[in-house]
Amino acid sequence: MSDRDITRRDFLDGMALAVGGAMALPGGLGLEAGAPYPPALTGLRGSTPGSFEALHQLRDGTLFQSLGRPARSGEHYDLVVVGAGISGLSAAYHFHKERPGARILILDNHDDFGGHARRNEFQHGGRTRIGYGGTQSIDSPLPYSGIARGLIAELGIDVHRWNTVLDRDLYRSLGLGPGFFFDRETFGTDRLVTGLGPRIDSATAARLPMSDQARGDLVRLTTEAFDPWPELDPGAIRERLARISYSRFVTDVLGLDAGVLHLYQTRTHGLFGAGVDAVPAQDAMALGLPGFQGMKVDRTVVGPGQNYDSMPSPDADDYYFHFPDGNASIARLLVRKLIPAAIPGSTADDVVTARADYAQLDQAGRSVRIRLRSPAVRVTPGSGAGPTEVVYLEQGRPRSVSAGAVVLACWHQVIPHLCPALPDLQRTALAFAIKVPLVYTNVFVRNWTAFQKLGVNSIQTPGFFHTSVNLDFPVTIGGYHHARRLEEPIVLHLSKAACKPGLPIKDQHRAGRTELYTTAFTTIEATIREQLGRVLGSGGFEPGRDILGITVNRWPHGYAYQYNSLYDDFWLHRGEQPCEVARRPFGRITIANADAGAYSYTDAAIDHGVRAAEELLTHG
Ligand SMILES: Cc1cc2nc3c(=O)[nH]c(=O)nc-3n(C[C@H](O)[C@H](O)[C@H](O)COP(=O)(O)OP(=O)(O)OC[C@H]3O[C@@H](n4cnc5c(N)ncnc54)[C@H](O)[C@@H]3O)c2cc1C
Secondary structure, eight states: OOTTOOOHHHHHTTOSOOOOOEEOOSOOSSEETTEEOGGGOOEEEESOTTSSHHHHHHHHTOHHHHOOOOEEEEEEEEEEEEOOBHHHHHHHHHHHHHSTTOOEEEEOSSSSSBTTOOEEEEEETTEEEEEESSOOOBOOSSOOOHHHHHHHHHTTOOGGGHHHHBOTTHHHHTTOEEEEEEOHHHHSSOEEEEOOOSSOOHHHHTTSSSOHHHHHHHHHHHHOOOOSOTTSOHHHHHHHHHHSBHHHIIIIISOOOGGGGGGTTTTTHHHHSSOTTSSBHHHHHHTTOSSOTTSSSOTTSOOTTOOGGGOOOHHHHHSOBOOTTTTHHHHHHHHHHHOGGGSOOSSTTTTTTOOOOGGGTTOTTOSEEEEOSOOEEEEEOOSTTOOEEEEEEETTEEEEEEEEEEEEOSOGGGHHHHOTTSOHHHHHHHHTOOOEEEEEEEEEESOOHHHHHHTEEEEEOTTSSSOEEEEOOOBOBTTEEOOOSTTSOEEEEEEEEOOOTTSOHHHHHHHHHHHHHHSOHHHHHHHHHHHHHHHHGGGTOOHHHHEEEEEEEEEEEEEOOOOOTTTOHHHHTTOOOHHHHHTOOBTTEEEOSGGGGTOOSHHHHHHHHHHHHHHHHHTO
């Protein structure tokens, strides 16, 4: 790993330096000429009520029972893009660049653009602070492709400036580090423990509220050289590690007490959306979890069926950047290229504080239009060279536009329902791409003195709804300055992977999705208040006094599903992947989205957006 210190991998497993932002922005009451300004809305965000119901009815086959005939808008576009995430925006940008006069319409079901790349803002004392409600960073385990790097450079983002915008030493200089919260429901007592490194000695273990057996086994797990399969060569060892979960490896192969797993269960949440019960031991090894010290396999070598996430890649490590709103800045820079009037300014620095003018997104007479709150519900290819008809909902009523070409940059799971004309094999492959449910919550707090008193900036809290709590990144960029003084308001970032340990991974994702759709904001808010009170209370934190705002970004359809050698045999044997079948072009309809690469990263969204646009440009 390079010296950039923070990665999504580190950050989400709660073991890294974590970090905050503050700036002076004009205005910012969440209302613009009476219309909502989406980034400033708090409460339940992400997949908001109103954005998904019609699409669920489409899935259930009930939507068209109640809808009348679509009203013909008379609008014709050279290209309609379904999905205003980074993939759809990249597709539109590439098409626009190659065919400058082309008329392009981008549809999205949400009230904000960017898809998972989502900006949150909070106001206090005349200042605005920014948080990321989804996609955190330019950070990918595999190196960015030439196409993705090229687009990032065209947007004016210089990732090599990362070291100059991050205040790397701030938290360390204040004596802050990682912590682990042992909760009374699981461990019999509430206790915040700091100073837990990768190797745990008996003195450290004695501080943990665990059984003597579990303490002893934790020391063994992190320090002893196990070699359970001395007769196997490294290739065969990897095959075994690819077929057994990390939790079974620890208990069944190493024979250790299951109690030790409490410390590691959520360490894989940030990348896999599931715990170590559903993550192959091989991937856990590459991610640095303990137990492999004595085995004759090199953890930096990629093994059969190993997940992209755990592939160590020094190139990728150097290619890293974090904006205060995460990769929402990429989405905003793309929108600025497509519709300059919507986002003032001209650089990747000034975009951070630029206030988007949502009224400019869908203006008649412009060559590019972005239409929010407009789920596409049917895409019907024209006969012969005829145009494709795209039906979408406008305030619940069907409306149709015609299109010379269509890029489907939405979630692959939706496409079989949207476009029944696709071949059965392709529809099955598209449906394979279920999404991984996640929650990214920003809690805006009055100050961070409690963190300083407790000596933490990043806490694992596996017993709570959100399993990690982090102080935001200390990033200063453009006119935006992170919080430096303990008395200043700061954004806390909390995350959750909604999963159900013990089930096969896709069933965990399905159960988690149901949980997220059925849990009310008030319930989540109550868990946050209780959690922060219990974890930080001994540092003087009082939820009623210190919490200024909460934005829960719920993503029941979050990460793209990445193949897993415990469950996807084709992946272990490097057979044909469903995403290869799913992304085949169909006449003048092409398929984008990160799902097209089964790879849950911004670079996949860009690569497949550009590829989908290029397929249309090349063939007609
Ligand atoms: C919480 C979270 C954190 C992440 N962190 C990182 C990170 O740090 N780094 C990284 O590289 N990647 C990260 N990712 C992954 C990254 O966000 C994605 O790979 C990428 O942004 C996906 O872009 P996309 O355009 O393919 O899809 P999306 O962002 O999902 O955009 C697709 C859009 O299509 C819309 N849509 C769906 N159906 C319809 C329809 N019928 N009509 C109209 N619109 C429709 C969706 O609502 C959505 O807005 C993260 C993802 C999540 C969920």
